[in-house]
Amino acid sequence: MNFKPLDPLLHSELRLAVMSLLIASEEAEFSYIKEQTGATAGNLSVQIDKLSTAGYIQVEKTFKGKKPCTICRITAEGHTAFENYVKALRTYLRVK
């Protein structure tokens, strides 16, 4: 069986959860991602930082009324990386 290598950046529980959430969304607020993943704000912020540096997601700082709001969006590069990750995952799960 020929196993394909898994992207180390995506092969992390929290980062994969963030990417999976964003893949099904056009955009999501930081607070929503935090709520859904159950991660702490600090930890999530660091992981988002890593994904953003890799160019997998785009982060926009904006305001919702008077409150600051951080919006995350998946990039085309992120889409491709996620697609490749799933393809590689299939080789481990022996899915045709």
Add this chain to the structure above:
Amino acid sequence: MVYIINLITFAPSFEHKPSSSPFLQEGDEDKSNKSFKPNLPTNNDKDMETIENNELTAERSLEIITEQIEQSRKTASKTTGQALYVAGLSMMAMSIIIAITNYLTKSSLGHLLWFVLPLVIIWAQKKNKEREHVPVSLIGSLVGKTWWTFAAFTLVFFLVSLIWNAVATRLYEPEVYLHLYIKVTPIIVPLMGMTVTITGHILRSRWLVVFGIIAGIGTFLWEWLGIGSVLLFRLAGTTPSEAGLFHPILPCLTFLLFALFGLALPGYLLKRQSL
């Protein structure tokens, strides 16, 4: 387990820089300092990646992806359920207001108030969106586009029909006008039922599909067969001239029934199901 490792790994950097990440803002409820303890052992990022990768199996990865995508669908269902519920209640209230207006003015002028309904629904939706953290999901966006298409077609059709009916009543004799008159309600209700059904298919909600079909076809038959008029004659014992006074009110009853069975009830069930 992985979360604990993350906490240990990132603790030192957060001690020195409380809001070190550029993505953490005041509104994002940063409680990171409270989450990390000061005397935890330190590891570097590389170590953590290795530990993480060893912990995460292919099955667990697939589970995470499935869970999050399913969660996204649930959020979209909940948001749509809430929107349908609010739209249903607003439509029911509007039907009653229009029925009273038409009865008091003895005309169909009250029907113009239907144009206010989309504004009420948009306002209620905006308020709800501001209150909750709702992501823009692909499913939600698809549902939104379906309803915008319905709204655009319906409003234009409604407006053209109103103008045509107003013009035709002045141009033609009553016998001819009867054949040229456009009945709006029996066209709008099946269209609305169809939109509810499509929404149900997108969200994979059997409730919505069933209620959409029942409400759409049911209210169409109710209106087309004139069941409201028949009931008015038979049950209320009204004379034809008295029944004429109720003519502008009957479509309101049809819309009230649709709002209840096609929007409010399935919307409420969808909202409850997605909790």
